[in-house]
Amino acid sequence: MDHQVKVATLIPGQRTAAGPLADDIRRCVACGICLTVCPTYQVTLEEWQSPRGRIAAMRAVAEGRAPLNERFAAFMYDCLACRACEAVCPSGVPFGRMVEAARVEAERVVRRPLTVRLSRWILLNWALKSRRRFARFVRLLDLYRKIPGRRVLAGIAPGLKMAEAQFGQATDRVDLPERLTPAGPVAGRAVLLTGCVMDFWFRPAHLATARTLVAAGYEVVIPRDQWCCGALHFHNGQPENGRRLAADLVRTVLNYGPDVIVTNSAGCGSVLKEYAELLAETPGAEAAVEFGRRVRDIHEVLLAAPELPNLRPVRRRVVVENPCHLVHAQRLAGVTRQLLGRVPELEVIEPRDANRCCGAAGIFGLERPDMSARLLNDKLAALEPFRPDEIVSANPGCLLQLRTGARERGWNIPIRHPVELFAEGLADG
Numbered sequence: 001m002d003h004q005v006k007v008a009t010l011i012p013g014q015r016t017a018a019g020p021l022a023d024d025i026r027r028c029v030a031c032g033i034c035l036t037v038c039p040t041y042q043v044t045l046e047e048w049q050s051p052r053g054r055i056a057a058m059r060a061v062a063e064g065r066a067p068l069n070e071r072f073a074a075f076m077y078d079c080l081a082c083r084a085c086e087a088v089c090p091s092g093v094p095f096g097r098m099v100e101a102a103r104v105e106a107e108r109v110v111r112r113p114l115t116v117r118l119s120r121w122i123l124l125n126w127a128l129k130s131r132r133r134f135a136r137f138v139r140l141l142d143l144y145r146k147i148p149g150r151r152v153l154a155g156i157a158p159g160l161k162m163a164e165a166q167f168g169q170a171t172d173r174v175d176l177p178e179r180l181t182p183a184g185p186v187a188g189r190a191v192l193l194t195g196c197v198m199d200f201w202f203r204p205a206h207l208a209t210a211r212t213l214v215a216a217g218y219e220v221v222i223p224r225d226q227w228c229c230g231a232l233h234f235h236n237g238q239p240e241n242g243r244r245l246a247a248d249l250v251r252t253v254l255n256y257g258p259d260v261i262v263t264n265s266a267g268c269g270s271v272l273k274e275y276a277e278l279l280a281e282t283p284g285a286e287a288a289v290e291f292g293r294r295v296r297d298i299h300e301v302l303l304a305a306p307e308l309p310n311l312r313p314v315r316r317r318v319v320v321e322n323p324c325h326l327v328h329a330q331r332l333a334g335v336t337r338q339l340l341g342r343v344p345e346l347e348v349i350e351p352r353d354a355n356r357c358c359g360a361a362g363i364f365g366l367e368r369p370d371m372s373a374r375l376l377n378d379k380l381a382a383l384e385p386f387r388p389d390e391i392v393s394a395n396p397g398c399l400l401q402l403r404t405g406a407r408e409r410g411w412n413i414p415i416r417h418p419v420e421l422f423a424e425g426l427a428d429g
């Protein structure tokens with residue numbers, strides 16, 4: 001295959017979820033404000049590892065001054081897609097959707113080590129296709145965890161060490177009810193999205209989410225027939241696969257007549273809220289608009305709830321880590337601090353760098369293990385002086401990443417979803 005394809009005819013025609021990529025590229029005035037918040041730039045101090053550099057690469061390819069080649073693809077996958085740049089850009093450059101669109105093109109020419117290709121294929125193209133397959137994938141991981149010396153094996157293959165450390169963690173399975181009803185007046189019906197990774201590794205967070213929703217007066221429905229939202233596919237150059245999963249989820253969930261559709265996964269939430277754009281040119285477009293209008297992160301629902309029961313004191317010191325897709329993509333800065341601030345006697349610390357990426361970024365650790373590990377180390381080094389009793393983060397990828405780093409440092413503290421800690425304050429918690 002000719003990897004030196006000129007893309008004057010390709011990238012301008014490539015559409016983001018909301019329009020031609022070329023229009024978005026033109027909005028960048030190269031001011032460089034975004035460099036101050038870009039984690040990959042801060043680590044490397046290289047222009048090509050910055051948002052401005054990445055946009056310049058997109059522009060060069062779009063204008064036919066540079067080829068669409070392996071190097072361009074590498075630039076696009078060096079990015080965490082954390083969207084910190086987007087949140088501070090004075091020109092409103094929608095970097096998140098741009099890098100997603102550029103990755104669709106990059107997929108045509110990208111080269112990856114065999115182990116990374118295989119791992120991506122197993123996760124994105126096989127396991128995530130259905131709940132049944134994902135359950136098989138998790139069973140295989142359970143078997144894998146029993147192999148003696150597995151960590152040595154993982155150390156041999158680039159990218160697999162990070163994947164092993166994260167997905168090699170034991171899953172946390174507890175039974176979830178299908179429906180819960182509040183004792184008093186009903187504020188509405190909430191459908192709780194359980195997702196894929198969240199549902200196999202973080203069921204206690206779902207249980208806590210359901211309990212807090214009931215405390216806020218909602219009837220809670222947890223459909224058994226729901227599955228993945230497609231976020232990992234949209235973020236990794238496979239929008240067609242993402243759209244298939246998204247369309248299924250929209251159909252399934254709307255059948256339950258929700259007043260509000262609740263997610264507790266920041267990465268999923270950012271994509272769920274963009275379904276109207278992502279499914280705009282599909283037969284399910286109207287339903288996607290309906291769906292998108294009802295989606296809320298659990299923080300939003302609880303902070304807006306007119307009445308919550310009195311919470312009992314929890315005497316502990318907790319450090320809050322904010323997922324990029326909560327603060328930069330959904331623009332929900334400070335919500336975890338505000339929510340936990342309602343729990344009496346809980347000492348809530350939100351460090352200065354709480355909004356900086358921990359290096360998880362979906363499957364970034366598989367693609368760029370060194371940068372991922374560097375960002376994780378920086379993050380934990382910054383947290384150490386606080387000596388927290390526990391750490392909270394509202395995204396499954398970040399939780400797996402932080403647990404990996406904490407385990408390596410010998411920290412024996414809970415690292416979990418903030419709603420679990422909040423639920424402890426409920427009277428029967």
Ligand code: SF4
Binds near residue numbers: 035052055088090091
């Ligand atoms: S993306 Fe925005 S902040 Fe960054 S250089 Fe371009 S205009 Fe400036």
Ligand code: SF4
Binds near residue numbers: 037054
């Ligand atoms: S998305 Fe994150 S890593 Fe990528 S350019 Fe923007 S700030 Fe940098």
